[in-house]
Amino acid sequence: MKSILRPGLILMVYGIIAGLSLGYINSITAPKIAAQEEAARMAAIEEVLPEAVVFDPDTVEEIEYITGYSDEEMTEPVGYVITAYGNGFSSTIRTVVGLKLDFTISAIEIVYQSETPGLGDRAVETKENGEEPWFEVQFDGKEYGNLKVDKDGGAIESITGATITSRAVTNSVANAAEALAEALETRRPASIPDTLTELAEPKAETEGGDTK
Amino acid sequence: MANLLVIAIGAILINNFVLSRFLGLCPFVGVSKKTETAIGMGMAVIFVMTLASAVTWVIWTYFLSPGTSNIFWIIANALGSDTPAAAFDLRYLETIAFILVIASLVQFVELVLQKTSPALYEALGIFLPLITTNCAILGVAELNTMSLGYSFLEALVHGIAAGLGFTLALLMMSGIREKLEFAPVPKLMKGLPIAFIISGLMSMAFLGFSGLKF
Amino acid sequence: MKMILKDLTKGTLIENPVLVLALGLCPTLAVSTSAINGLGMGIAATFVLVMSNLIIALIKKLVPGRIRIPIFIVVIATFVTITKLVMAAYTPALSKALGIFIPLIVVNCIILGRAEAFASKHNVIRSLADGIGMGFGFTLTLVLLGAFREILGSGTVFGANVMGSSFQPALLMILPPGAFLSLGLMVAGSRWILEKTGKEG
Numbered sequence: 001m002k003s004i005l006r007p008g009l010i011l012m013v014y015g016i017i018a019g020l021s022l023g024y025i026n027s028i029t030a031p032k033i034a035a036q037e038e039a040a041r042m043a044a045i046e047e048v049l050p051e052a053v054v055f056d057p058d059t060v061e062e063i064e065y066i067t068g069y070s071d072e073e074m075t076e077p078v079g080y081v082i083t084a085y086g087n088g089f090s091s092t093i094r095t096v097v098g099l100k101l102d103f104t105i106s107a108i109e110i111v112y113q114s115e116t117p118g119l120g121d122r123a124v125e126t127k128e129n130g131e132e133p134w135f136e137v138q139f140d141g142k143e144y145g146n147l148k149v150d151k152d153g154g155a156i157e158s159i160t161g162a163t164i165t166s167r168a169v170t171n172s173v174a175n176a177a178e179a180l181a182e183a184l185e186t187r188r189p190a191s192i193p194d195t196l197t198e199l200a201e202p203k204a205e206t207e208g209g210d211t212k
Numbered sequence: 213m214a215n216l217l218v219i220a221i222g223a224i225l226i227n228n229f230v231l232s233r234f235l236g237l238c239p240f241v242g243v244s245k246k247t248e249t250a251i252g253m254g255m256a257v258i259f260v261m262t263l264a265s266a267v268t269w270v271i272w273t274y275f276l277s278p279g280t281s282n283i284f285w286i287i288a289n290a291l292g293s294d295t296p297a298a299a300f301d302l303r304y305l306e307t308i309a310f311i312l313v314i315a316s317l318v319q320f321v322e323l324v325l326q327k328t329s330p331a332l333y334e335a336l337g338i339f340l341p342l343i344t345t346n347c348a349i350l351g352v353a354e355l356n357t358m359s360l361g362y363s364f365l366e367a368l369v370h371g372i373a374a375g376l377g378f379t380l381a382l383l384m385m386s387g388i389r390e391k392l393e394f395a396p397v398p399k400l401m402k403g404l405p406i407a408f409i410i411s412g413l414m415s416m417a418f419l420g421f422s423g424l425k426f
Numbered sequence: 427m428k429m430i431l432k433d434l435t436k437g438t439l440i441e442n443p444v445l446v447l448a449l450g451l452c453p454t455l456a457v458s459t460s461a462i463n464g465l466g467m468g469i470a471a472t473f474v475l476v477m478s479n480l481i482i483a484l485i486k487k488l489v490p491g492r493i494r495i496p497i498f499i500v501v502i503a504t505f506v507t508i509t510k511l512v513m514a515a516y517t518p519a520l521s522k523a524l525g526i527f528i529p530l531i532v533v534n535c536i537i538l539g540r541a542e543a544f545a546s547k548h549n550v551i552r553s554l555a556d557g558i559g560m561g562f563g564f565t566l567t568l569v570l571l572g573a574f575r576e577i578l579g580s581g582t583v584f585g586a587n588v589m590g591s592s593f594q595p596a597l598l599m600i601l602p603p604g605a606f607l608s609l610g611l612m613v614a615g616s617r618w619i620l621e622k623t624g625k626e627g
Contacts, residue, residue: 007493010493011497014497014501018504022308025512026304026511029515030301032515033511033515036515040518089227090526091359113522114522114525116456116459119459121522161600164422231602234452234602238449238452242448304511307510307529308503311533312500315496344499346533347452347533354526354529359526400614400617400618400621401610401614404610405611408606409610409611411606411610412603412605412610415602415603415606416598416603419601
């Protein structure tokens with residue numbers, strides 16, 4: 001019995017030392033990582049809905065979305081922002097999607113992916129040269145209804161050698177847009193756009209709005 | 213159900229762990245000289261990978277992830293603490309927890325096999341210690357939880373299929389290398405280099421599977 | 427002194443961890459799609475290797491023989507996690523590019539191999555030198571392989587265009603088969619150099 005107990009205790013001591021030192025390091029890095037992710041998320045939201053200046057988060061049928069307004073008083077909605085999740089090759093890809101009021105896509109930005117270096121991660125390439133990332137730009141102004149990659153007969157040119165990644169982004173964006181469109185259409189008829197502002201205003205007082 | 217099939221086919225053929233994800237290459241190159249040892253290693257990997265997928269998923273979901281299913285939060289809550297569930301975030305310990313779980317699991321399997329099934333132990337015994345440092349095992353655990361966020365069943369299927377994919381690649385490789393013994397390979401290319409070239413050709417063939425549509 | 431110098435340089439070619447010892451193959455093949463990814467991975471692994479060699483050489487007398495491997499793994503996993511957290515906080519782009527291969531440094535056979543074969547038997551200074559030497563050899567191999575694949579597969583090195591605009595990149599080199607083919611050729615090349623210089627036994 002003693003022969004098992006002693007090594008076990010020693011191993012436990014090492015484990016505790018390791019755990020405590022990692023806890024300490026984590027307490028330093030965790031806020032930095034969180035701040036960075038939040039900054040990247042905010043930047044992405046502003047990027048995909050450039051006309052909006054005020055953003056107001058809300059939930060409809062368990063879908064979290066953000067309504068963007070072009071004025072501080074939140075009377076002029078210009079579109080919505082949602083996050084789409086797609087199962088890629090080696091990660092769940094998170095894409096922030098900007099939608100106009102008629103639910104055509106304003107722009108998209110992939111905020112998290114851990115796809116194969118050199119292949120799937122080309123979904124976000126050419127940022128360094130100051131150019132727009134070619135894969136994401138293809139989505140601008142598209143309708144969600146016929147959003148497909150070229151291999152499935154759609155208009156989105158897929159990344160060479162990374163069809164799984166391309167398909168994951170494209171389909172997740174289409175599904176997320178469709179889900180939000182359906183949820184919002186059933187809640188308030190699209191034919192009366194004025195209700196949008198009426199619904200939004202009382203919210204502005206209670207929550208104060210989420211300014212950047 | 214269809215989803216599980218997609219995961220299985222994906223892990224065996226399309227994203228073969230060895231030939232496309234580059235996981236488990238050390239044993240792939242190291243024990244692929246004979247078909248017999250390749251089978252032994254393959255079986256041991258499938259066995260441990262399936263167990264490891266299940267156990268690491270439970271650890272990740274109930275011990276490390278923040279939220280109301282975190283066991284530490286449940287205990288703290290029952291004791292009357294009102295710390296929010298989001299504060300119990302131990303995800304940064306994931307690497308160290310997973311590798312320790314896998315190492316103990318391998319030891320445990322070795323012990324159980326020795327006691328209960330001497331024949332199986334005879335066949336797989338010498339491969340088990342090598343498995344702890346097989347990155348395919350830790351790789352499948354990381355993919356299941358951190359990267360792809362699978363459910364328990366999905367993680368389990370992914371684990372089995374990844375092991376099958378590894379075994380498939382290992383068996384093919386060993387078959388080719390046994391024949392290669394009689395081929396006039398240039399001296400510089402003998403052994404490791406030619407093994408890599410063959411893997412490259414196999415990997416090229418497996419690229420064809422990415423055309424599979426569901 | 428002479429021994430330390432030898433420990434520092436052997437990893438470059440004579441005992442190159444990847445090309446000669448065939449260790450650490452998974453990250454080598456997976457992240458060498460570009461020179462910069464190779465460099466990032468090499469530096470991360472070198473840090474873990476040097477630190478774990480240092481700690482293991484320091485504590486080797488406090489480690490009972492029977493449970494030395496689990497303890498080595500705990501030490502290595504701790505430094506890997508530190509690397510992972512620091513990279514995620516300060517170099518998020520690189521951290522995203524390397525993905526799961528950062529946590530997988532834990533099972534990189536080079537690191538446990540050096541801990542077991544070298545650091546647990548030698549003094550602190552030599553273990554440090556061994557870690558730096560092996561880490562350098564690993565990094566060099568990754569950068570060379572990455573540069574080779576990047577030039578042929580994308581026409582660039584470290585992101586800078588070197589092949590001119592008329593160059594048609596051979597995409598295969600970036601894809602998995604290219605990794606295996608390039609590494610096979612590189613191992614053969616290193617053997618050829620060793621043979622020419624007559625350094626092999």
